[in-house]
Amino acid sequence: MAKITIDNLRHAYISEPSRDEHYALKRVHLDWADGGAYALLGPSGCGKTTLLNLISGLLKPSEGRILFNDVDVTSDTPEKRNIAQVFQFPVIYDTMTVHDNLAFPLRNRGVDEAVIKKRVADIADMLELTATLHTRASGLTADGKQKISLGRGLVRDDVNVIMFDEPLTVIDPHLKWQLRSKLKELQQRIKRTMIYVTHDQTEALTFADQVVVMNNGEVVQTGTPIELFEKPMHTFVGHFIGSPGMNLLPCTVKGGQAFVGSAKIIAGNAGKAPKTGKLELGVRPEFVTVAKSGTKAGLEALVVRVSDVGRYRVVETRVAGTPVKFIVGEGEAVPEGKVKLAFDPAHTQVYADGWLAGAPR
């Protein structure tokens, strides 16, 4: 078990990077506590797998250091770092039985056979693999195989950190949900530091205590799921997390007040907006309401589309050409035609060039 410090880490896949865009990982600085559950969230190609492989030691960073419990491990091999990693596609040893597959990492480290037997039995029990323990691993289904991969990651009880690289990609949807809760449950039970890489916000938000959102090789925001939802530091986070994502409207700030067109909108950080740069107003669909008919205040909008997504409906409107979405719960009336929209002032923020105005970076 270990606390992990990532100090000014940079990585480029080409040998002599000179410009910023040569780096797959631009500059990352993170501090992770021992025993925490962390998720790296971001779109494909944002550098999250690169970061993971740097932590596990499969890649050597171009610059920067990685510390486990304040000990520099940057130049150590994966084996020496004593970590476990589960990959996107199941990796199993075809010719071995399920039991031997799970025992493999222990046997390679010369663990006593009696201890191995007990550990393997425990892990198989946890992952519901006991029934197939003595069959050949190659005959299992994709999710069975991925469970073996997970099991090999969990079987050693002295690892510093367990890393998951989009482990549920090949799993059927209903099993996905099951395995996800199983992982969360395991994490709470064994209190091992775990890092979970995914591009699926549901997976990240349900698994992790702290989510690191990445984009273009940079960490955009680190926070709890609630922080990411309520106070996105960057429009990217606002858009990437939440379904539908945050509404963004071009705005102007005059005298510490935000305006969309000529309508004044109350936003907590409007006073901190810089004089230059592209200004936008961000508000999540969850915090947009329709003003009662007859009210003067509010933004004029035109309803263009309503989509039913099950428990609620998403109403898409246009405010001077800009799409604004909001949510209407079950059983509530869906507005039509021209409406006036009101934004919850506590959850409306001004963004300058994509970043939350006034926030420390």
Next chain:
Amino acid sequence: MTRIQNNRAWFFVLPVFALVAFNALIPLMTVVNYSIQETFGNNEFFWAGSRWFEDILRSERFHAALMRQIVFTGLVLLIQVPLGLGIALCMPKKGPWVSVCLVLMSLPLLIPWNVVGSMWNIMALPDIGLLGKAINSLGINYNYTRQPFSAWFTLILMDVWHWTSLVVLLCYAGLVSIPDAYYQAAKIDGAKPWAVFRYIQLPKLKHVLTIAILLRFMDSFMIYTEVVVLTGGGPGNATTFLSIDLVKYALGQFDLGHAAAMSIIYFLIILFLSWLFYTLMMKNENT
């Protein structure tokens, strides 16, 4: 929807039937014809029954040729498969050297078989050939036209030079298709290089190795051109393999009955051994 039932589908397979008939069945039937009849020319045939087959199966000449063939093929497989696999494992997986290695490896395969025979024939000449002279100057008495051992040594060396590349290329193709994640997982699981070979590379190469062994078995069991050019089956009968003996029957002695019967036995041996090997290799699949 009603199910239409008629025999129209036969029309669609007819071209295949015709093709197979013309390129396999009809030529094969001529051989069968000769193997059960006797002919003295003028297109006159007399029934011979199983006589030619009995003669061949009892003849010591056939037994000796078959023995030589089995030993030759066995040695060739024993050397080429491990060597080919070893070379494939040593080849770079990426970078500029990949194409250099692949071209070098492919070269022997691109040379016509009789040219290979001539090359080694000249190279192994004890008085002027590079190889022959070098061996003799080491104090070893080497003369492949006189000594059976030298002839065998040269033949095996030539075949290894000519065909190991095929095993290398097949194994290399199999190796590069193993996803990186397997090696990464093995690293994290703390596997030693031997374990990586034993539990990842070898199982993943099972299919290409099966194909490589089958191809090398069939080709070496039928080897003809290179041997004829290099030794002509000699000295004496020391390197007279099945195909060379067969040609001697058919064209040397014009003994068509024996030659035809031997062809069929030869064919059945290859078919049976290939089937046996393939079945054994695939037995454990999906169990």
